[in-house]
Amino acid sequence: MSNVKIRLTILNFLQFFVWGTWLLSFGKYLNSTLGFTGEQIGAIFMAVGIGAIFMPALMGILADRYIKPNNVFAALHILGAGMLFLAAREQTFSALYPVMLIYLMLYMPTISLNNSISYEILKRERFDVVKAFPPIRVWGTIGFIIAVWIVDFLGWGVSENQLYFAAAFSLILGLYSLTFKTQKPAKTGEKFSLYKALGLDAFVLFKERKMAVFFIFSILLGAALQITNMWGEAFIHDFGSLTEFKDTFAVKNNGIIMSISQMSEVLFILTIPFFLKRFGIKKVMLMSMFAWVLRFMLFSAGGPVGIGLALIILSNIVYGMAFDFFNISGSLFVEKEAKPEIRGSAQGLFIIMANGFGAMIGAYFSGWIIDLYTTNGVKDWDSIWAIFGIYALIVAIAFMILFKYKHNPEEIKKAEEAGKI
CATH class of the missing domain: 1.20.1250.20 (MFS general substrate transporter like domains)
Structure with missing residues (x-):
């Protein structure tokens, strides 16, 4: 190297x-x-x-x-x-x-x-x-x-x-x-526009029904993206309040258990070209959404030992598909649908919708749900994760019905050859 x-x-x-x-x-x-x-x-x-x-x-x-x-x-x-x-x-x-x-x-x-x-x-x-x-x-x-x-x-x-x-x-x-x-920024004669610099020109895409639906669902799914990062370790750590679990490996090393999610990311990134070629953008996005359902439901049934721990580990493996498949396929969809002159702004808009507004909504309402299902300092984690899972299921079903998109294998092949996936 x-x-x-x-x-x-x-x-x-x-x-x-x-x-x-x-x-x-x-x-x-x-x-x-x-x-x-x-x-x-x-x-x-x-x-x-x-x-x-x-x-x-x-x-x-x-x-x-x-x-x-x-x-x-x-x-x-x-x-x-x-x-x-x-x-x-x-x-x-x-x-x-x-x-x-x-x-x-x-x-x-x-x-x-x-x-x-x-x-x-x-x-x-x-x-x-x-x-x-x-x-x-x-x-x-x-x-x-x-x-x-x-x-x-x-x-x-x-x-x-x-x-x-x-x-x-x-x-x-x-x-x-x-x-x-790095290079000193070159001076250009182009008139500076804060409107364009902030990517606001990409909001014109909302005039197209297909793009509007996609961006709305980017917000809805984006709400799920950081929930397990926020609450995953706290969930496993709380088992330590029970005598029979306080000295288990998972409770003492919940960070290591949760880091399996990031390992899974690395592996699933490598599978994306295969899934996109075979199933297309919409189905890959749906796989991501149903993976989020599975992610939350496995947490709901999980625990720090035995089968419960196996379910948590499986949930962390599923995270790679849940996180990567939506981000990559969504980015590719924007690349294909946006006009060349606003592609950069459109990609920025995708990030703003999913990781900006979506993450904000998810952070706030997940905290509200946590408080709602906390009694005398004890959290009903089974119900909490199940609610997140039901939310993800509703989003997935609605997306399947409302988002119209036809798979074209040749476009996926061209994107791969261009290094976009």
């Missing part, structure tokens, strides 16, 4: 390592250690959606027109390190919420900037981006998994140490990114 690829691999590894240090365990920390309600935890995780709605576009404007991309990236991570440090010291909702909101508004745009920096450097060094980037990016997922394991092994999942740990690596990543050389 060339020196450039190694350095970009480290960049991608650290980018998602920082996220993995806290994303899966944070809900458990907020609930078990700080005693936050489900609604409060949901409000904090809504910040993920808020950060995904407009901050990537705004930071992209800076990187495209005014400041070198790696400098923007570095500033966001260094400032983010400071916010994580502050977050570790706060113990009340009123103090912690604004800090985490600011942090996530800083972190979310770094995901797309990480890609932009990698693409630019690989192109400059004359690499085929389509072939060179995926093996580099997969180390981001590996970084996420390793971070989850470290936090879990050290017992930091229910302490503020996870945030101090994240702050340290966010600072390291910010400083490391300054060692890269």
